Amino acid sequence: MPELDLFLDITAPNGRQYKQPTGLFIDNEFVKSTSGQTIASIDPATTREIASVYAAGAEDVDKAVNAAKAALKDDSWKLLPATDRGMLMGRLADLIEQNKELFATIDAWDNGEPTFSPILTKFAYTIRQPIGVVGQIIPWNYPLSMAAWKLGPALACGNTVVIKAAEQTPLSILVLGTLIKEAGFPKGVVNIINGYGREAGAALVQHPLVDKVAFTGSTATAREIMKMAAGSLKNITLETGGKSPLIVFNDTDMEQAVKWSHFGIMSNQGQICTATSRILVQKDIYDTFVEQFKGAIQTTSKIGDQWDESTFQGPQVTRAQYDRVLEYIQVGISEGATVASGGGPHPANSNGESGYYVQPTVFTNVKDSMRIYREEIFGPVVVIVPFETEEEAIRRANDTTYGLGAAVFTKDLERAHRVAAEIESGMVWINSSQDCDPRVPFGGVKQSGIGRELGEAGLEAYSQVKAVHVNMGNKL
Incomplete structure (x- = not known):
């Protein structure tokens, strides 16, 4: 099989001619894949091949990821002021605008999308709503404090909650339950369970009616929670270990x-x-x-x-x-x-x-x-x-x-x-x-967690955004 060129001269069905890259774009250069394997792009209207492009393997993925990691650390990007990043984005947007007919041609040819798209006058807004039923797994090192961190934002945003207290330190959270009832919360808004993580915790994370899981504990347990939550794509917040x-x-x-x-x-x-x-x-x-x-x-x-x-x-x-x-x-x-x-x-x-x-x-x-x-x-x-x-x-x-x-x-x-x-x-x-300040976000990077608690970020973690689009009289 002859080696594929990195650029092909192509003429689209509408007569537009252009140069089609076929390589992998890594470190600002188009390069061939290590294996030389290719993927054919098919015109869905004719079932004929438009072009073939190089297919990345694990080695090529590694090169791309390492290039991205090096760029993240390089002063040319790391120290670039936000205004300059904005200028780069603006320049890219201008170039896309200049080539919009070409991109419309390619996407219509490659996936069958008609090039006509009406531009409508409309009004749009967003609303924040509760996520739903939240499962909160509390650690043993600060039982009541950690329960408060999680419970307050969840209730403020209108969610209902099932708290699993740590098996080592369940007592203060159970007493909290008596105060929740005394305060006048409706039945079922806050529920507190005791139990071992491998049984009660696992059942809570995997329950089909639980919409979000918030966990504080070890990194190893967090990995297991991610696996269990993946079955139903649950929203998760994880605050895990550290070696600060x-x-x-x-x-x-x-x-x-x-x-x-x-x-x-x-x-x-x-x-x-x-x-x-x-x-x-x-x-x-x-x-x-x-x-x-x-x-x-x-x-x-x-x-x-x-x-x-x-x-x-x-x-x-x-x-x-x-x-x-x-x-x-x-x-x-x-x-x-x-x-x-x-x-x-x-x-x-x-x-x-x-x-x-x-x-x-x-x-x-x-x-x-x-x-x-x-x-x-x-x-x-x-x-x-x-x-x-x-x-x-x-x-x-x-x-x-x-x-x-x-x-x-x-x-x-x-x-x-x-x-x-x-x-x-x-x-x-x-x-x-x-x-620690409840007005300031708390959370980690790398294997110390996902998401934030406390502060505005902590409230956002317990709500979801809905976009509402209003037709302002446009007719098709």
């Missing part, structure tokens, strides 16, 4: 950086999806930072009874989570990292009772390839690593499958904004950690 970086530059306010860094990983026993569990510190202040961080643990991380107002760190939520955290600590030790502080179970609490208490643990001499650097632990365990340049810090911060939160500590606000723009995450804190 916290970058400390050498011009920072050291005392504040240490305090916020400690809070960012050790609060709530490290059981926070946005926990800044990877701390990157500029090399010339690294040793000082590590020592002061260890000091913050000694002075702040009082471990014990959660009923004691002076307690900073309580127990892990379950035996399974306790065992998971301790297992990761052993993994870090076996991988060759240095335990700079902590490193095991904490003794019994002040009442002499056993509990799921873990020492706040700091690892140094950590390589980026280690599991404790790359995997979400969800406990009071942090790695502290040195870096030399801003570019290195950004590269290493972004070297993760996650992208939920990140923090930057520096007195140089120009640098702070520059780094914040470069970090691949849904949220960035400048000179703080774990800030």
Whole structure:
């Protein structure tokens, strides 16, 4: 079979002549496919071949995706001002307008669409409506707060809800049910179920009458939810795991950086999806930072009874989570990292009772390839690593499958904004950690989730847009 030319001289049935590209358009060039395979485009009016074009295989797809990824990072596109992007779009629109008869010819020939299309005078508007029945799966680390995050926007937009409480922490959400009834909500508007994820959660996600699923939890579970929701193309919002970086530059306010860094990983026993569990510190202040961080643990991380107002760190939520955290600590030790502080179970609490208490643990001499650097632990365990340049810090911060939160500590606000723009995450804190405002969207990128909660985006996630077109007297 002769090799196909990348451009063919073609004459359409209406007499219009033009050059038809046949290749794959990759990196602004038409190229032949790796395999040389082709696809024939058929005129549906005559059943005869119009032309053949090259068919992409997996290798060609990889080239195209890598070209798009490289362009995304290249300054020629990344730093192009929005006005200049608009000018490019306008120029393209002008060129399409200049060639509209050619495009009408090609599409009429290629798919049988008549070239006549009436342009009508009309009025159009949009309305927002509830999505419908929403299934909300709540995590165990902040039971009532997470229920409120999801329930409020859903009800405000007119949806009805089925909440599945976490099997580990169902109690406060059940009490919330009594207040929902007392407040006067109609029957069936809010429903609360307990149960295990593999049974009750799966049944909720797959139920044919559930129109949307909102989930907060692990990335692994989110993948399973996506598969189950795909059966009926459900609307989904997923807020999943993280391995959030916290970058400390050498011009920072050291005392504040240490305090916020400690809070960012050790609060709530490290059981926070946005926990800044990877701390990157500029090399010339690294040793000082590590020592002061260890000091913050000694002075702040009082471990014990959660009923004691002076307690900073309580127990892990379950035996399974306790065992998971301790297992990761052993993994870090076996991988060759240095335990700079902590490193095991904490003794019994002040009442002499056993509990799921873990020492706040700091690892140094950590390589980026280690599991404790790359995997979400969800406990009071942090790695502290040195870096030399801003570019290195950004590269290493972004070297993760996650992208939920990140923090930057520096007195140089120009640098702070520059780094914040470069970090691949849904949220960035400048000179703080774990800030949250219900007026501001919350959510991640990459494998840290899909969609947003809170803010205007959180309301939009619980409504759908309908377009209404009104004929203003036109007659065909």
